[in-house]
Amino acid sequence: MELAIRRDSPLMRLILDPVNILLMILLGILFYLVLWPFLELVLHTITWGDSDRRLSRDAVPGEYTWFHWLEVTASPLSERMLYAPLVNTLITGVISTVIALVVGGGLAWCVIRSDMPGKGWLQPVLTLPYIVPSFAIALAWETVFRSPKVGGQPGLYETVLGIPPPEWVSYGTFPISITLAMHYFPFAYLLVAGALMTIDSQMEEGALLSGASRMMILRRITFPVVAPAFAAAFVLTFGKTIGQFALPFLLGAPTQFHTIATMVYANLALGLDSMAYVLAILLILMSLLAIWASNKFVGNNARRFETISGKGFRSRQVALGGWRWPIFWGVATFGFVVGVLPLILLGYQSLMLIDGFFNLSNLTMHFWTGQSDPEIAMGEPGVLHNANILGAAWNTIELAFFSAVIASLVGLIIAYIVVRKDSNPLARMLDQIAFIPFLFPSIAFGAMYLTMFAEARGPIPALYGTFTLLVLISVVNRLPYSVKTGVTAVTQIGRELEEAAEVAGASWGRRFRKIIVPLASSGVVTGMMVSFVGVMRELSLIILLITPSTRVLMTVGFNYAEEGLTQLSNALVLIVAMITIAGELILWWAGKSKLVRLREKNS
Amino acid sequence: MASIEIENLTKRYGAMTALDNVSLKIESGEFLVLLGPSGCGKTTLLRCLAGLETPDEGEIYMDGELVFSSKLKRIVPPGKRNLGMVFQSYALWPHMTVRDNVKFGLDVLNLSESESKDRLDQVLKDLGMSDLQNRYPSELSGGQQQRVALARLLATKPPVFLMDEPLSNLDARLRMDMRVELKKFQAFTGSTTVYVTHDQTEAMTMSTRVVVMRDGQIQQVSPPSQLYKRPENTFVADFIGMPRINLIQANQSDGKNHLYSNGDIDIDIGWDEAPSSIVVGARPEDLKISKKELKGSQTYEVSSVLPNGPETIIQLTKGGTILLARIGHEIDVHEGEKVTVQFDQKALNVYDAKSGALLGPPIDTDRTN
């Protein structure tokens, strides 16, 4: 009798399958990097900390308490700390999301479903505001509408018109909503355009043939069919706006206008860590609530929204007739105002020796190429000479590079497991956990990592202040996207291709390296570029984790803006914007040439 | 019921001409099939009839009334043309139940409540969809979705049916059943039907007349049997028929006007006036296979035998020439065997090798050489 479990028994084969081993390891890692930090965050808010002794005499470090939650939700401070910012967050979030959806949806319709001219180059222009860092738009807004009443120099508006702009135009709900909408409408545009592309225009033509009017078709066919896409776009855009930190901070803080996100930052600056974390948790809950509501809406009606597709799909463009050119000019002007003009303003502002004087004699290259001059900008040299900035630039590139490469590779491996082991519940769990970071508003995610890695824990050293931590959070934050890219890539690689290699005796590692990676590479490299650009312009995510030695361009730019050194900050943001635009151009160009190649192959 | 007349219709997409000067008369109550390879302009023609595309040139009359004219700038909108259409993708509205999908067209007609309900119930019953009327399209099988598309068409009782490859999303067996059913409904309603397909069996079995198209031009308009027997050019001859027709290119033999040869085979077309180079079309069943020497027969080697149920397709080789023949069970041949072949002169078609146009059948002169 042989009692030992044989190596080739079904159980052992399951356990020894390298893919299963990898699956378990990844599950463990993701659990540690995604779920645990959330628990840490929650735990931190219900435990007395060392610094709490100065807040309350009852504090016993290490003991459980509801103190922080009560302070935030039901104390004399609550109005200022929670409720007012909550209202502000909701109002700016909803207004900006609605504007972004209306504008993005309208543009998507023009580009996808109408015969508007100039689509080819309008499309990249229209996505510009989303490509550049969000607070570039806030800085540009300030350049125009800044008001000396709150301090600082007058903006372009006052210089030209001679009267200061109303304060509600300069700071608070209005500018924050508008600039958030400006930054996020391309996001809504991309989501709605994606949905519109899958809609068979013959659905509308069928109604047209039965004699229905255009209005009736729009009301009874088109709107109901795109409704779920709109609902999803609403929630995703809203979730992004409420996690935005830098933009509301720049356009709100000067007048004590706070959102939850800026309040997290403000509390941390005051050393009220646990209060900040309570707010971060509330922010996460808001995001989850929105997702849950939309899932419920779409879920209840899921069967109604499954479009059926088969041969004969057709996406036909509506002839705009006489409106063709007016609409083109409208869209082009809009694209210029939101995509190009802000960058021009930033560029111009960065050339002004004395901020706020818009005449030509005031122009200087000092903030770009000048040497340190104690008279100007507290002696900060121009951005191209500044050792601090060069260090930050290097950090930025390193961070973006490592994060993009790691996120893409890990994403590909996870995608592979998810696609190939789709019947394994653990693989599905892996997929779901990898998606969760998408639900964390950026600043709250940063707060989670701050609690998680502030001190050494077991074998894991205190990562706060290290470059590794920045890479870690950037990678995890990009995972939802890179897994999605990977899934698309792996799905296109037929299982047979791999089986053919398996029959030939290739091990799993070899198959992955020699078949999956090369075949998925074009998709994954594209995803890598997208991540590179995405990490580069990220600020809200890492602002809480940055220390002087790990600063990146975006945080340096933000600090300059905080200190009122607007020319320097504009110059820096402009540099980041140029890099991200260049990255997108490369992607766009690569995508175009790929399309051309495909077309050549088909004809 | 309605007749349709199309005159010199041209439709261009940029530099590409999708319809090239198409003229066609469709009789009232006819089942007309547009047949042709993918991309030849069938859908475009159908959509021009529906008013979903605006042609660049030409006129369309429906029941004598001008519904489109490029010269007069007259465009009657789709909803006013009194026609129903089944799309290749069905284009069912995913957010409406089966019943609502069918009801939509009736709502537009402004019928009385009771009439609308009666018609709706009737058409759902006729198509056997009564039990499924509260389902959504995504909860139906392909065949059922097809029926909804059909119900949507039938409910408003339009005098003209337009169908764009309505069966191409179904599997082979279901397609067969639906062919019968479609034909039944068409006969029952008597509506003029224009039906697009690239499947020649579908065209042959369902139509009263077939229009063969290629590159935006009409190649031939004929009843199906005529189409098979007398293809008017080599493209149609080659496109129609499975297995495909034998097209033998041959040149006039020296001195004898009626004798042609391609080096391996000699063919006598019996004409005194003919071009120097021709193509002879012979359907596989027009080759008489025998193991005996017959008058005018030539000897071939059987290079391949492909049995297929009631018939067998064999490949014959003589020199560099390869021919396909269709034989029944009365003769048993094997690979490598030598057989003799006689052409059925009456069934052959002779084409001009240059233009590809049909010259006519050979004259069966009983000339003995």
Ligand SMILES: Nc1ncnc2c1ncn2[C@@H]1O[C@H](COP(=O)(O)OP(=O)(O)O)[C@@H](O)[C@H]1O
């Ligand atoms: N909207 C369009 N824009 C440009 N070309 C088109 C469009 N619709 C059809 N075509 C072209 O016109 C030709 C005929 O198309 P179609 O009528 O759909 O062919 P069929 O239905 O016979 O397969 C094709 O070459 C197709 O590419």
Ligand SMILES: [Mg+2]
């Ligand atoms: Mg077609």
